[in-house]
């Protein structure tokens with residue numbers, strides 16, 4: 001299925017945004033992606049259902065972004081198949097590193113891009129109210145006229161989340177939404193995503209940073225060129241799986257029933273970026 | 274002083290030339306915003322050379338240059354856009370060969386059949402003379418079309434320029450939007466070629482947009498500011514062209530360049546970094 005077939009023009013008002021639970025949204029079978037001769041992903045089997053809340057964990061270069069592109073349909077598998085349910089409204093929050101920060105747009109202009117159907121350049125009164133509401137909900141309402149570069153990492157993440165939410169997505173994909181933000185903000189972000197999931201949104205996020213995900217995301221995928229393991233945090237965050245995924249020995253302790261990862265990185269060795 | 278300034282306005286041809294130059298400058302300023310933000314400053318250069326071939330060929334054969342050069346230019350624009358988006362190595366060299374060969378063909382045709390087409394200097398650097406009514410109406414039509422496209426596809430164009438991948442999954446038809454922009458760009462180049470000249474069109478696309486970018490970080494503001502700066506450069510440049518007796522493209526570009534220097538001095542070199550695109554080079558280099 002091509003991306004254009006899966007696209008849907010949606011009405012501006014009152015969309016039914018909750019899909020029947022367990023409806024299959026994306027199914028990847030033996031899917032692989034190579035850039036030139038270099039395989040990035042191989043033999044990926046992964047099914048996403050409506051109502052899933054999935055965290056993809058893996059080191060930098062594991063193919064997390066590529067996996068999201070496969071799920072979105074902007075990247076075709078070079079081997080295997082990826083089938084996507086047609087007509088699903090998708091919101092995408094890109095990895096901050098891939099954004100062109102010199103681009104002249106304000107926060108408000110950036111968020112409004114989500115409503116591309118309008119035939120006039122300036123926002124309608126309703127659109128202005130929608131933008132204000134979603135920014136307010138995410139706590140960045142006062143930043144609407146700032147240039148996108150003037151925001152902190154956490155505010156930038158929330159701005160792109162606002163843009164995605166303005167389309168009232170059924171499925172929300174976020175690439176490293178907890179990168180470049182401090183611990184408290186990271187907690188807020190994951191908490192917020194939990195709320196959206198409670199409201200019926202299907203969510204997939206990636207992270208190279210294990211701390212915090214286990215407590216917030218019920219379903220993890222350990223990725224390193226392929227799916228190493230998928231399951232509940234306690235099944236995925238084991239030293240065996242993590243060592244296979246991150247290629248470094250790690251100890252896993254339990255604290256209040258949650259897995260806590262201690263990496264045994266040599267001092268001075270940088271974390272993946 | 275004022276008399277000297279007003280004197281040429283008694284001539285019909287000059288009034289026409291000033292109107293055309295102002296409109297041409299505004300049009301290039303508007304379209305140029307997308308050109309520099311997409312990091313495709315070289316596309317204006319390549320396209321104008323490609324279009325020149327079609328332009329010369331159609332004027333020698335005697336068919337409408339709007340058709341001949343327009344189709345050729347649009348085809349080249351689509352090809353160049355495709356290449357710049359696919360990042361395929363070697364393809365930019367192919368584009369370089371095609372646009373340069375097209376330009377060379379145009380030069381050869383004009384040299385052999387020089388009496389039938391526009392003069393050499395006029396084609397290369399723009400001319401204040403010989404602006405026909407067809408030129409004027411073509412430019413007006415293209416300007417109206419461009420404003421229509423930019424206004425009605427405003428957010429789709431912005432989104433596809435800012436982040437094509439996310440735009441694609443957010444319901445923007447990116448390929449179609451890009452094609453529309455390429456159409457507008459080729460028509461803009463085509464319709465301003467006679468006033469500004471092949472070799473200088475690229476500069477009139479880039480300079481107003483770069484200056485506008487140094488003055489604002491809001492997209493909507495940049496669009497109208499760049500349009501206004503383009504118009505002023507066209508207006509001032511055309512007057513200078515008459516008084517200094519220098520080809521109009523030259524004076525229009527030099528007016529823009531002076532403005533650039535003034536703004537650079539006032540805002541500081543740091544602002545230039547703003548025009549840097551993803552590909553890493555500032556738009557003016």
Ligand SMILES: Nc1ncnc2c1ncn2[C@@H]1O[C@H](COP(=O)(O)OP(=O)(O)O)[C@@H](O)[C@H]1O
Nearest residue numbers: 035036040058059060061062063064065066067
């Ligand atoms: N467009 C591309 N062309 C070539 N190689 C790429 C491209 N995109 C990603 N890669 C390579 O694929 C690998 C996986 O990338 P990515 O999916 O971004 O991993 P992650 O998001 O987990 O860091 C990396 O080694 C990266 O260099």
Ligand SMILES: [Mg+2]
Nearest residue numbers: 064065095175
């Ligand atoms: Mg990534």
